[in-house]
Amino acid sequence: MADPKGFLTTPREDWPRRPVEERVRDWREVAVPGALLPIIGGQAARCMDCGVPFCHEACPLGNLIPEWNELVARDDWRRASDRLHATNNFPEFTGRLCPAPCEAGCVLAINQPAVTIKNVECAIADRAWEEGYTAPRPPERLSGRTVAVIGSGPAGLAAAQQLTRAGHTVAVYERDDRIGGLLRYGIPEFKMEKRHLDRRIKQMRAEGTRFRPATAVGRDIDAGELRSRYDAVVIATGATAWRELEVPGRELAGVHQAMEYLPLANRVREGDLEASPLSAAGRHVVIVGGGDTGADCLGTAVREGAASVTQLDIYAQPGTARDEEGEPWPTYPRVYRLSAAHEEARDLRSAPAADADARLFAASTLRLTGDAAGHVRSLHLTGVDARRRPLPGTERTLPADLVLLALGFSGPDRADGLADQLGVELEPRGTIARDAGFATNVPGVFAAGDAARGQSLIVWAIAEGRAVAAAVDAHLTGVPSPLPAPIGPYDRPMTV
Known part of the structure; x- marks a missing residue:
């Protein structure tokens, strides 16, 4: 001490x-x-x-x-x-x-x-x-074994770096045109400038990791063929299948998923676009979903110059202190937190109808209505009780030219064909099934990160990447791996 x-x-x-x-x-x-x-x-x-x-x-x-x-x-x-x-x-x-x-x-x-x-x-x-304490650490010798990592988010990058440093030849396949996955196109620049990501990727290249951007496994290259070319494959594609809002009016123009909106704003920052085609500039924006992704949309819309921004959270507004009975120390409590984006919306009065900062708590969407051209113009909502049941007399209407859905993710996207081409089994909830050693039912194929765990935090993704690297290393060498394995596939955060 x-x-x-x-x-x-x-x-x-x-x-x-x-x-x-x-x-x-x-x-x-x-x-x-x-x-x-x-x-x-x-x-x-x-x-x-x-x-x-x-x-x-x-x-x-x-x-x-x-x-x-x-x-x-x-x-x-x-x-x-x-x-x-x-x-x-x-x-x-x-x-x-x-x-x-x-x-x-x-x-x-x-x-x-x-x-x-x-x-x-x-x-x-x-x-x-x-x-200069982060000099590249290339391996002293190569093992002669090859690994393909599918996905370049935090889980995939962590697995790739660990396996590269262990002496294996690793190639990371990424469907987007730049490496980084959610870190690249899902996280706004004001939360993490991309220079931090770029210098890590430069370090990994110097260590020997190979990157294959703009290559969607399952579409641009057959997943089965990829499996035949490598000694092991790690699926770390993340949970990219977004949850939908099943209400009347969802089909209206101007209603978009958060992960359709955020990547375009990030591409403007990368210099790919002069302006986002979904820019919030001058629009009344309503964000459906009270989590971090919704807050990212909020901060982005404020910077784009939205006329107003309101975020709907179906949960009641939490208190400022921990619930000692329901969420005792040392569990992670649900308390009122003021992110940078919410602070900005509060100070700029971006959502004059909100309960606090930009959020309407205990609010559920009833329907969306639009104009004669089929573009969304209003969002109709109701207050709800603790069991999410509508409360009579609490209906209200918000102006909405742009509605962003930030309702979370259910698992990997099946549309690319990767899971079907490899023949990996899925859990009932849509995530990739694996055993206690991170291995799928297909020999030599492993799964890590949100693709198998489900939507989680960045620390869990990196921990999964490190742990799956140890499992792959043991598979390739036939002996217990010296690489650290901080978690098992069935570990979960502390709860009551």
Whole structure:
């Protein structure tokens, strides 16, 4: 422990955000550049180095949090980077995108604000790149075995990096024109600038990983043929089958899935388009879905200049404190959180009809209506009770020129033919079935990430990628793998 009284003498202080009026005029990350390092040593010193650190249990990666907290507090950034990268391939991603279940599991969080674990992690990762601690680590010798990884999201990239460093020849196949999957086209620039992704991919190329973008396995290349060319295949395509809104008027023009909307905005940032064909500029936008994807749509619409933006959440507005009976420590609680996008919408009054910030809580869509040309113009909703039953007398109408559906994902998309061509079995819910060793029913074919687990967090995706790499390595070598396997395929987050 760097400071035995740190948690008593130093209050929690988060990475400050840039002023709303400034940041909504650009697409750069919302945090104040350079404002983290002056405070992070003191924040890391708040860590109590608990005898039983539940932050480890809350994080599927098994991050060595007390260790690198102490090293940061002692200004030993090189060793802190080594300890952080020992369990996490991409801490600059998780330090920006993860909702930090580790902080919910922090022992200090029992009766005080938790340690700013996520901020410390991000500070270490950024410092590691600045100081050159992230040099490529190509293998000393090659095994002669080949692996195809299908999908270049966090699970696929983590699996590819681990297997490449173990000496196997790995090719990553990605259906989009650029590598990164959801990190590339699903995450807005203001949450994570793509330069962080680009430099990791450059590092992986230098280590020997090969990338095959613009190649949709199942369409551009037969999945069975791909299987015959490699010693092993890892399916890490993510959960891309989006959930639908089954209400009258869904067929109207102007109603789109979030993952139709967000990639176009990201392509504008990449320079592919001058303007998005689905731009929210001047439109009344309603987002159906209260999760992170909906918040990403919200922040994007605000930056595009929407006339108004409202987000519908079917759940009641949570309180600001943990429900000690329903969601006791150290589980991840459902509490009222103000993301950067919600802060922006609140301050700019982007949704004057909303309950709080831009959200209407306990709200369910009844129907959509449009004009004579068949374009959506209104969304009709009702309030609901805790069992999602409509409450009489709560019906209302919102203007809506653009409706975005952010209702989550059910599993991998079957339309590309990958699963059928390989002959892999599926679970009843649509995800890829696998055994305790991440293997599918097809010899040599493994599955990892959201494609098999279902929609989850980035830390679970990276943990899955690391774990499936160990399983593939053992399959290829015939002996237990020295690669770490932080989770099993049936592990789940802590719940009551």
